[in-house]
Amino acid sequence: MQEKIKIIQDQLANAIEQREPLKIVGGDSKAFLGRNSTGTSLEMSSYSGVISYEPTELYITARSGTTLSEINNTLTEHGQMLAFDPPQINASTTIGGVVATGLSGPRRPYTGSVRDYVLGIHCINGLGKELTFGGQVMKNVAGYDLSRLMTGAYGTLGVILDISLKVMPIPEFEMTCHQLLSAEKALAKMLELSTGNIPISASCYDGEALFIRLSGDEKVVKTSSEAIGMDVLEQAQLFWDELRDYKSSIFNSDNNVWRLSVPLTSVVAVADDSCLIDWGGGLYWLNSDRSAEEIFNMASVAGGSAMLFKGSDRQQEVFQPLTDGLLSLHKGLKNAFDPHGILNPGKMYATV
Amino acid sequence: MNFSKLTEILPAGAVLLSEESRRVYECDALSAHRVMPGCVVLPDTVEQVQAILSYCHSHDIPVVARGAGTGLSGGAMPHEEGVLLILAKFNKIIEIDPEQRTARVQPGVRNLAISDAVKSHGLYYAPDPSSQIACTIGGNVAENSGGVHCLKYGLTVHNIMQLKLVTIEGELITVGSHAFDSAGYDLLALLTGSEGMLAVIVEVTVKLVPKPPFSRVLLAAFDDVEKAGNAVAGVIAEGIIPAGLEMMDKGGVRAVEDFVHAGYPTDAEAILLCELDGTQDEVETGLNAVEQLLTRFGATEVRVAQNDAESDLFWAGRKAAFPAAGRVAPDYYCMDGTIPRKHIAQVLSGINDLSKKYKLDVINVFHAGDGNLHPLILYDIAIPGELKRTEAFGSDILKLCIEMGGTITGEHGVGIEKINEMCIQFSDDELEQFHAVKAAFDKKGLLNPGKAVPTLNRCAEFGAMHVHAGKDKFPELERY
Ligand SMILES: Cc1cc2nc3c(=O)[nH]c(=O)nc-3n(C[C@H](O)[C@H](O)[C@H](O)COP(=O)(O)OP(=O)(O)OC[C@H]3O[C@@H](n4cnc5c(N)ncnc54)[C@H](O)[C@@H]3O)c2cc1C
Numbered sequence: 001m002q003e004k005i006k007i008i009q010d011q012l013a014n015a016i017e018q019r020e021p022l023k024i025v026g027g028d029s030k031a032f033l034g035r036n037s038t039g040t041s042l043e044m045s046s047y048s049g050v051i052s053y054e055p056t057e058l059y060i061t062a063r064s065g066t067t068l069s070e071i072n073n074t075l076t077e078h079g080q081m082l083a084f085d086p087p088q089i090n091a092s093t094t095i096g097g098v099v100a101t102g103l104s105g106p107r108r109p110y111t112g113s114v115r116d117y118v119l120g121i122h123c124i125n126g127l128g129k130e131l132t133f134g135g136q137v138m139k140n141v142a143g144y145d146l147s148r149l150m151t152g153a154y155g156t157l158g159v160i161l162d163i164s165l166k167v168m169p170i171p172e173f174e175m176t177c178h179q180l181l182s183a184e185k186a187l188a189k190m191l192e193l194s195t196g197n198i199p200i201s202a203s204c205y206d207g208e209a210l211f212i213r214l215s216g217d218e219k220v221v222k223t224s225s226e227a228i229g230m231d232v233l234e235q236a237q238l239f240w241d242e243l244r245d246y247k248s249s250i251f252n253s254d255n256n257v258w259r260l261s262v263p264l265t266s267v268v269a270v271a272d273d274s275c276l277i278d279w280g281g282g283l284y285w286l287n288s289d290r291s292a293e294e295i296f297n298m299a300s301v302a303g304g305s306a307m308l309f310k311g312s313d314r315q316q317e318v319f320q321p322l323t324d325g326l327l328s329l330h331k332g333l334k335n336a337f338d339p340h341g342i343l344n345p346g347k348m349y350a351t352v
Numbered sequence: 353m354n355f356s357k358l359t360e361i362l363p364a365g366a367v368l369l370s371e372e373s374r375r376v377y378e379c380d381a382l383s384a385h386r387v388m389p390g391c392v393v394l395p396d397t398v399e400q401v402q403a404i405l406s407y408c409h410s411h412d413i414p415v416v417a418r419g420a421g422t423g424l425s426g427g428a429m430p431h432e433e434g435v436l437l438i439l440a441k442f443n444k445i446i447e448i449d450p451e452q453r454t455a456r457v458q459p460g461v462r463n464l465a466i467s468d469a470v471k472s473h474g475l476y477y478a479p480d481p482s483s484q485i486a487c488t489i490g491g492n493v494a495e496n497s498g499g500v501h502c503l504k505y506g507l508t509v510h511n512i513m514q515l516k517l518v519t520i521e522g523e524l525i526t527v528g529s530h531a532f533d534s535a536g537y538d539l540l541a542l543l544t545g546s547e548g549m550l551a552v553i554v555e556v557t558v559k560l561v562p563k564p565p566f567s568r569v570l571l572a573a574f575d576d577v578e579k580a581g582n583a584v585a586g587v588i589a590e591g592i593i594p595a596g597l598e599m600m601d602k603g604g605v606r607a608v609e610d611f612v613h614a615g616y617p618t619d620a621e622a623i624l625l626c627e628l629d630g631t632q633d634e635v636e637t638g639l640n641a642v643e644q645l646l647t648r649f650g651a652t653e654v655r656v657a658q659n660d661a662e663s664d665l666f667w668a669g670r671k672a673a674f675p676a677a678g679r680v681a682p683d684y685y686c687m688d689g690t691i692p693r694k695h696i697a698q699v700l701s702g703i704n705d706l707s708k709k710y711k712l713d714v715i716n717v718f719h720a721g722d723g724n725l726h727p728l729i730l731y732d733i734a735i736p737g738e739l740k741r742t743e744a745f746g747s748d749i750l751k752l753c754i755e756m757g758g759t760i761t762g763e764h765g766v767g768i769e770k771i772n773e774m775c776i777q778f779s780d781d782e783l784e785q786f787h788a789v790k791a792a793f794d795k796k797g798l799l800n801p802g803k804a805v806p807t808l809n810r811c812a813e814f815g816a817m818h819v820h821a822g823k824d825k826f827p828e829l830e831r832y
Pocket residue numbers: 380381416417418419420421422423424426427428439459480481482483486487488489490491492493494495496497498499500547548549551552553554674763764800
């Protein structure tokens with residue numbers, strides 16, 4: 001694999017010389033995310049394989065081109081999982097793409113996000129330098145936390161080579177309850193349940209029914225489900241997998257699909273758009289033909305941010321525009337990692 | 353340096369210029385390192401902080417932020433020609449939102465004050481450094497502080513949602529939000545643990561968690577440190593994530609027992625404290641499983657607390673560990689490396705060897721569940737040369753942690769204390785990357801100069817003296 005690293009470094013050196021941007025590609029399953037970007041492809045899927053996995057140390061280290069399914073299979077064998085519930089878009093989804101986009105699944109409000117589980121990253125910055133930040137241990141405050149900074153940076157700060165992630169035990173038992181409710185009642189119920197001591201691991205409202213998943217000790221889960229008093233959902237696994245992997249019907253729309261992350265108690269002006277609410281009220285998926293400006297404005301009024309998840313126009317900004325102060329910090333950081341601007345430039349924001 | 357202009361920005365009494373008033377702030381809890389600050393300021397509004405920073409920026413004056421000064425790595429050690437910016441007056445809880453389970457607080461609010469303020473809602477703020485009655489949330493964010501419950505509930509970085517910060521230019525910027533995900537780079541993570549090097553934090557939104565309905569502590573004794581170390585890995589392998597999993601060696605047990613009489617078995621080579629929380633059923637099932645498991649791993653005795661009072665007593669010993677160390681020796685020096693759990697026994701035995709080599713006693717009381725060691729080196733500053741020997745001993749412990757695939761600091765930060773060891777843990781290219789990140793926030797290098805990240809020159813000098821000498825000390829051990 002040292003050879004592959006050398007090839008990447010050569011490609012980088014070449015790109016710098018030619019002033020030709022690189023487009024980093026893992027499994028290409030998330031090519032639809034972010035702004036349109038051009039450049040020569042830097043292929044990462046051949047840089048793959050689990051490097052080390054120690055169940056008792058609660059970590060796994062893998063090369064970025066390793067498929068998510070390989071990682072999941074390895075962990076499942078030992079009764080462990082990635083607790084941030086990463087979307088498995090298709091068989092070629094890689095762990096590098098998971099970390100670069102920072103997208104977590106339905107479990108996220110209860111167990112944490114991708115970056116919460118990132119322990120360390122080995123990467124190449126825009127100058128072709130091989131760097132390692134963080135490590136495999138749970139607590140590490142030596143130096144700035146650059147591995148978490150790179151999580152969700154869409155490859156604009158470095159080419160991720162290897163990633164160490166914290167893993168967690170798979171819950172002993174899970175069950176899902178559901179109930180037909182109005183949106184208002186469903187939201188109130190999600191809030192109410194999450195402040196109690198009920199072992200919720202996912203809660204969503206699909207426009208008609210509220211779905212609550214409980215995870216943990218079997219006895220506790222069963223008693224809690226009785227306390228909630230909703231119907232038990234059969235085939236729950238399929239339901240949550242579809243939601244996590246963007247296969248539910250809300251994602252198959254001719255309209256733009258927007259993803260809004262908002263504070264739990266905020267009110268989102270959904271209007272007539274069809275909508276699915278995940279994360280206990282903290283994540284809205286909208287099918288809408290409203291303008292980007294209108295959606296960004298709505299998200300910002302609600303105290304959150306929007307992202308054009310699937311849509312036609314990817315020339316414009318697809319992520320919530322940043323305040324001037326934040327944007328200038330972003331530009332400064334981009335310059336600190338990639339002064340020649342060759343790593344996925346413009347993928348996140350036009351000027352970053 | 354002309355500091356008197358600051359009195360035009362700040363009200364009378366908020367600028368300390370006299371020598372006696374400045375002397376109080378010469379050091380943080382790493383008291384062996386002292387510097388008289390050029391000037392001390394105690395603002396109480398964000399606008400004042402903006403004005404101070406913008407003034408310092410235009411006049412090239414260094415600025416060191418300080419919370420409660422409980423830091424153990426010299427992060428808040430002042431600069432002799434600079435301003436020491438104390439945030440202690442920012443001690444208000446601005447807003448509590450029990451529905452959303454967040455609290456928006458000023459940076460000078462003490463860690464425990466947050467949990468106290470939200471108690472009536474059945475909530476608390478999870479990260480609980482032992483210093484929690486004194487340390488500030490701003491300091492916690494700057495150090496990414498942890499505590500005994502971090503194994504299950506995470507560090508500061510996992511428990512905050514939004515920060516307001518003032519840049520060295522005096523600009524007020526919000527990072528993160530009250531939503532789960534925010535747009536752009538994860539500056540919230542970058543700022544957490546940045547040791548006052550990138551910006552001054554003027555507001556923090558923390559997450560709150562519901563108080564678990566039930567919790568219990570169990571104490572296990574071992575006649576062998578290695579068995580105790582293996583038992584720690586065994587608990588985790590079983591799929592159990594305790595709320596806390598702490599270990600104490602014989603020296604620790606004895607020091608503590610003499611002090612608080614928690615009933616610890618003083619003939620044990622090591623003890624483990626394991627806390628489980630959740631519903632009563634869940635905890636009781638879990639305790640059973642842990643008890644059997646620890647016995648299987650060779651525990652000579654397992655005691656399950658029968659009630660809350662006994663749980664508290666078990667914890668009282670652990671919590672009194674630092675003051676107990678202070679009673680058995682005139683001074684102690686607390687180290688903070690993290691290692692993979694499986695190497696706990698080997699590293700403790702390595703530390704013992706070093707203890708003999710340096711002729712200094714050491715006791716170990718630490719967060720075993722996350723492999724975060726806190727060797728306390730006992731010494732007497734009044735004996736000439738003993739502090740130097742202590743620091744050399746400490747540095748060797750950190751090198752050992754790096755060799756074992758760990759890190760030089762798990763929660764106390766680099767500050768000034770571990771600046772040399774940074775040269776061992778990171779390559780020049782990595783250090784350059786850190787400097788580039790710093791420059792993106794603070795081009796002139798005015799915020800906390802000389803801390804956290806060493807210059808390459810410093811490493812070159814240090815390397816000539818140390819690095820290679822210490823390298824092959826444990827050739828039999830695996831490397832990463
Ligand atoms: C007895 C004892 C026990 C301890 N136990 C633990 C423990 O269990 N776990 C643990 O993690 N730590 C522990 N500590 C260390 C210490 O309490 C923590 O690091 C704490 O977070 C420091 O908070 P502080 O307010 O005292 O910060 P200070 O010491 O004042 O400052 C620490 C650093 O933060 C910076 N800083 C402070 N406030 C701000 C701000 N508003 N904006 C920007 N930068 C700022 C300073 O410049 C400095 O670099 C312990 C310390 C003692 C003395």
